[in-house]
Amino acid sequence: MIIETHQLHKRYGKQTAVAGLNLQLPEGCIYALLGPNGAGKTTTLKMLMNLVEPTSGSGCVLGAPLQRIGRAELQQIGYISENQEMPEWMRVEDFLAFCQPFYPSWDQELCNQMVANFELPLGRKLKELSHGSRLKASLVSSLAYRPRLLVIDEPFGGLDPLVREELVSAILACAGDGNCSTIISTHDIAEIDRIVDRIGILKTGTLIVQESLSELQQRFRRVVARIEDAAITQSPLPSWLDLQVDLPMLSFVESQYSAELGERVRAIYPQASEIEAKPMSLKEIFVSLSKNQNL
Amino acid sequence: MQLNLISHLIWTDLRRNRSLLLFWIGLLGVLFACFWPFLAMSTPQLDEMANTGQMPMREAFTAMGAVAVCSLWAGFLILPGILLEHPSSVSTTFWLTRPIGVGNLLAAKAIVLGFFLVLLPSVADGTLTMVIAHEPWGESLSVTLQEMEICLRQVVFLSALCSLTRRRSQFIKWAFTAYILQIIWNMLLLGRWHQLLLPVWRFDFHMGSFSSKLIPASILVTVGFFGVILHQYYTRKTRTSLVLFVALFLLGPIVTLGQ
Numbered sequence: 001m002i003i004e005t006h007q008l009h010k011r012y013g014k015q016t017a018v019a020g021l022n023l024q025l026p027e028g029c030i031y032a033l034l035g036p037n038g039a040g041k042t043t044t045l046k047m048l049m050n051l052v053e054p055t056s057g058s059g060c061v062l063g064a065p066l067q068r069i070g071r072a073e074l075q076q077i078g079y080i081s082e083n084q085e086m087p088e089w090m091r092v093e094d095f096l097a098f099c100q101p102f103y104p105s106w107d108q109e110l111c112n113q114m115v116a117n118f119e120l121p122l123g124r125k126l127k128e129l130s131h132g133s134r135l136k137a138s139l140v141s142s143l144a145y146r147p148r149l150l151v152i153d154e155p156f157g158g159l160d161p162l163v164r165e166e167l168v169s170a171i172l173a174c175a176g177d178g179n180c181s182t183i184i185s186t187h188d189i190a191e192i193d194r195i196v197d198r199i200g201i202l203k204t205g206t207l208i209v210q211e212s213l214s215e216l217q218q219r220f221r222r223v224v225a226r227i228e229d230a231a232i233t234q235s236p237l238p239s240w241l242d243l244q245v246d247l248p249m250l251s252f253v254e255s256q257y258s259a260e261l262g263e264r265v266r267a268i269y270p271q272a273s274e275i276e277a278k279p280m281s282l283k284e285i286f287v288s289l290s291k292n293q294n295l
Numbered sequence: 296m297q298l299n300l301i302s303h304l305i306w307t308d309l310r311r312n313r314s315l316l317l318f319w320i321g322l323l324g325v326l327f328a329c330f331w332p333f334l335a336m337s338t339p340q341l342d343e344m345a346n347t348g349q350m351p352m353r354e355a356f357t358a359m360g361a362v363a364v365c366s367l368w369a370g371f372l373i374l375p376g377i378l379l380e381h382p383s384s385v386s387t388t389f390w391l392t393r394p395i396g397v398g399n400l401l402a403a404k405a406i407v408l409g410f411f412l413v414l415l416p417s418v419a420d421g422t423l424t425m426v427i428a429h430e431p432w433g434e435s436l437s438v439t440l441q442e443m444e445i446c447l448r449q450v451v452f453l454s455a456l457c458s459l460t461r462r463r464s465q466f467i468k469w470a471f472t473a474y475i476l477q478i479i480w481n482m483l484l485l486g487r488w489h490q491l492l493l494p495v496w497r498f499d500f501h502m503g504s505f506s507s508k509l510i511p512a513s514i515l516v517t518v519g520f521f522g523v524i525l526h527q528y529y530t531r532k533t534r535t536s537l538v539l540f541v542a543l544f545l546l547g548p549i550v551t552l553g554q
Contacts, residue, residue: 049392074394089311101303102394 002027002149002181003048005059005066010043010052010205017043019205021057025198028178030171032192033185034286035202041185042081044202045153048183049079062149075103078142080135081153088127092120092137096144103145111144118166132163139167143174149181150174156188164191171195193282201289208289213282220285221257221277225250227269236268242288253280253288297399304395304403312376316411319369323419326365370412371470374453375463377407397528404454412450417443448517455520458527459537473544519543 003025010018018040025031035041046052048061050069059066064073087095096115100106115122118136126134135155142150150171156164172195174180186192199216201209209216227250235243239256250269254261254277262275280288309316421439453470460466520543527536 051391071394071396074392077392079392087311098303098307099393101300 001025001060002029003059003061003183005048006057008044008047008057008059009055010040010047011055016205018047018054018202021205021207023059023200023207023210025181025183027181028175029197030175030182030184030195031198031200032189032196033183033200033202034187034189035185036187036290038204039202040205041202042153043205045081045151045183045185049077049151075105075145076148078145078147078150079153080138080142080151080155082135082155082157083153084138086126086134086138089125091123091125092129093122095126095137096141099141099144105145107144107146110146111140114140114143114170118170132159135159135167136163139170143170147174147180150183152182152184152186154186155184156186156191164188168192168195189283189286199282201286203290216285217279217282219255219257220280220288221254221261222280222284223252223254223261223265224274224276224278225265225269225272226274227272237264241292253285255289297396300396300399301403301406304399305407308377308403308407312373315373315376319365319373319411320415322365322369323415326419327422365416369416370449370453371467373411374408374450374457375460375466377404378454378457379460379463379466401524401528408450408454409447413443413446417446451517451520451524455523455527455540458524459533459540476544516543516546519546 001024003023005021005023008018008021008023009016021040021044023033023044033041033044043052047054047066048059050066054066061069062073062076064070069077087098090098092115096111100108100111118133118140120133120136120140121129126137129137152171155167159167168191171182171184175182175195184192184196193213196213198212199209200207226248228248235241235252239254241253241255243252244250250272257277261277265272265275417439420442421436424434424438452473456469456473457466460469519539523536523540523543526539527533530536
């Protein structure tokens, strides 16, 4: 495992930001950490980068305990954050030249190639760049040494679709050789559902889901059925989420889908007919999970 | 620690703060230029000036006072420029996620600050003593070393304060408050009203320059401030560092009262 945490907690005073986090990121995997605002995504990433000390629990990143992440580990980690402070006074070329000596594995050819692909103006100061270009400069400085782990915190905020596409391509290219694992926190689900392998969903500091995207999409279905008349006040099964009744139609999200779904529905509503189970997008799954009060 | 990384960081700091540092060197240069005529004079000429009441002792003290004032303001401006550029101590920023190494960072900062805020003003003070007051070489060396010690303590104190702040404006506000408190304590505890008139930045409580009995305590306090810097940079536990800092700052007057 590239990242592994055990019962990680973080409290700010009486406020719990992260509660009992058990997160696993296998090697070569792109992991999306999803969650609404305030779910604890940024705090989690900061704990993984040893920027914030956990209140309790433990964890390892690249084999090093969280509190012992030092130079050797940081030489293999690329960290990009939307709100990252950067040396604004530096020109792009100075900035890249500044970063280079800290990384023994710095690949100047790759750096030049990315600068050309992103059309970064080398002679301009970082403070004169747009938000998108600054993020690109940050990405170049974090990918040019071919990191083993890429940690990306809310990268898509305030970016136009073109820049988003460029960022996604760069992340995919980095992960493409299988040596780079990525953990990306975002609520821009539409951008990442085509690149991620594994999903973790945080809700009020607790990881309510952690599995591969394919498994997740396999077990979630939007189910619609005709039930004629039936008195339904609440979900009859815990695996049924987001229950909506508009007689004679019943709609819900089945979070434990299997081929026997029809029989299960009919066991509860014998008069049920026209049972249809549609695959769901990651965004739909995320919304139904986030809305569920029982999780 | 790696020398190539330290020199890389030093070079970055020098480039970043070149205007301020050049201004500081220029200021010291102007000060020297003003007193250049005395440098060209021979000992008999200076003796004659002294005998006829022309010896510019007042000017000499003014010049040395000016160096002290300049080093105060240079400290206020240069120190946050150097230290807050890599705010490893407080904020979770770009720098913390780069493999710079706290040891490398502190070594680079110590070299830049040591040269510009300790070595340069103390050598300037010693040279002025030798040139203007026409003190012998040994005396001038003693003045230089004394000034170096004072500058060092001042830089350590201000660096500890700076490591607890995020912005230059915040640092200046705190440093100025500490300066005012120092003056008030001087007046209340020691009756040193002249501190109001002498525009000299001297943390006497921490320096022991007024009483040799206080020297061990003042050295201890300075080492303590250095400990605050290390604690803050290595652990980033600002609250603990702040408590330590305030305790050390209050220790000065307490020790003075005890004496």
